[in-house]
Amino acid sequence: MTPIWTPPRTWATGELVTAALLNAHLRDNLEFLKTPPTDAYTLNETADYTTTSTAFVDVDAARLALTLITAGGDVLIGFTGTFGRSGVTMVIYLDVEVDGARLAGDDGLLFEQFGTGGANDKVLHFVALRRGLPAGSHTFKLQWRVNTGLATLYAGAGTLNKDVHPQFWAREVS
Amino acid sequence: MHTVIIERPAVNLAALDSDLRAALGAAVLGVSAGPGRVAVHLADFVTADQVQQARVIAAGHDPARLSPAQQAAIARGQKLEAARRDLRGPELDLAAYAGQTALLARLAQKIAWLEQELLALREGL
Numbered sequence: 001m002t003p004i005w006t007p008p009r010t011w012a013t014g015e016l017v018t019a020a021l022l023n024a025h026l027r028d029n030l031e032f033l034k035t036p037p038t039d040a041y042t043l044n045e046t047a048d049y050t051t052t053s054t055a056f057v058d059v060d061a062a063r064l065a066l067t068l069i070t071a072g073g074d075v076l077i078g079f080t081g082t083f084g085r086s087g088v089t090m091v092i093y094l095d096v097e098v099d100g101a102r103l104a105g106d107d108g109l110l111f112e113q114f115g116t117g118g119a120n121d122k123v124l125h126f127v128a129l130r131r132g133l134p135a136g137s138h139t140f141k142l143q144w145r146v147n148t149g150l151a152t153l154y155a156g157a158g159t160l161n162k163d164v165h166p167q168f169w170a171r172e173v174s
Numbered sequence: 175m176h177t178v179i180i181e182r183p184a185v186n187l188a189a190l191d192s193d194l195r196a197a198l199g200a201a202v203l204g205v206s207a208g209p210g211r212v213a214v215h216l217a218d219f220v221t222a223d224q225v226q227q228a229r230v231i232a233a234g235h236d237p238a239r240l241s242p243a244q245q246a247a248i249a250r251g252q253k254l255e256a257a258r259r260d261l262r263g264p265e266l267d268l269a270a271y272a273g274q275t276a277l278l279a280r281l282a283q284k285i286a287w288l289e290q291e292l293l294a295l296r297e298g299l
Binding site: 045046047049050051052053054055057058059060086145146150155157 | 175183187191203204206208210215
């Protein structure tokens with residue numbers, strides 16, 4: 001059963017403490033704190049992801065779309081993955097779409113630049129806080145774009161020596 | 175943004191991107207691919223005909239056909255490999271230029287230096 005958060009009760013002097021109150025305010029709230037709303041996806045796919053999009057788009061609108069039913073408050077979102085380029089000088093940008101609106105906006109949460117003569121593969125990762133989400137269901141989608149060229153996100157698809165498994169996760173933290 | 179999803183495996187994304195941009199120009203924002211599907215990202219102003227055209231191009235895409243940029247890159251790589259094979263020998267011997275004019279000797283020194291820099295770059299030094 002999904003733990004339920006109940007705003008902690010302010011106890012009154014002489015109040016009769018019932019089993020129902022203890023269960024709601026101690027047991028259930030502690031269970032909620034022990035196992036807060038969390039969703040995560042670790043890629044282990046049949047093909048890597050690629051894009052040439054110069055506008056932010058979903059990396060995978062099905063797999064990398066997390067859903068949390070929150071009690072209301074802040075949500076921590078994280079991602080780690082390894083990206084490759086198509087042999088040109090280019091920039092890869094990452095952002096997260098929360099309920100249809102990008103978390104950072106503009107050029108996203110972060111970018112990584114691939115320069116002439118530099119590495120062809122780089123690790124990109126972030127931990128970001130989305131503050132003040134109301135209670136209810138929320139969706140988090142990983143998004144990316146490039147300025148030019150073609151980017152690859154290695155997705156555990158068996159690519160030789162690049163069979164790595166990126167992870168995208170979200171957890172309510174308050 | 176309009177996104178057209180095509181369920182299909184194995185695409186040459188750079189070539190598909192090139193084909194779409196050649197056909198639809200600025201209406202194309204890019205292409206993405208993941209397991210078993212391709213997404214064509216189109217600008218807000220595209221017409222229904224352009225959306226349909228993008229769908230047809232993506233569905234009929236031949237992953238074995240290279241884009242002009244990919245063909246050019248392969249040609250450049252082959253040319254470089256041939257030059258490495260044919261021209262690489264002992265490093266430039268500056269002693270052979272000792273009797274030349276100061277200008278020519280200096281040029282030889284510069285070329286020898288560039289040779290060392292290139293070797294260092296290739297070997298990650």
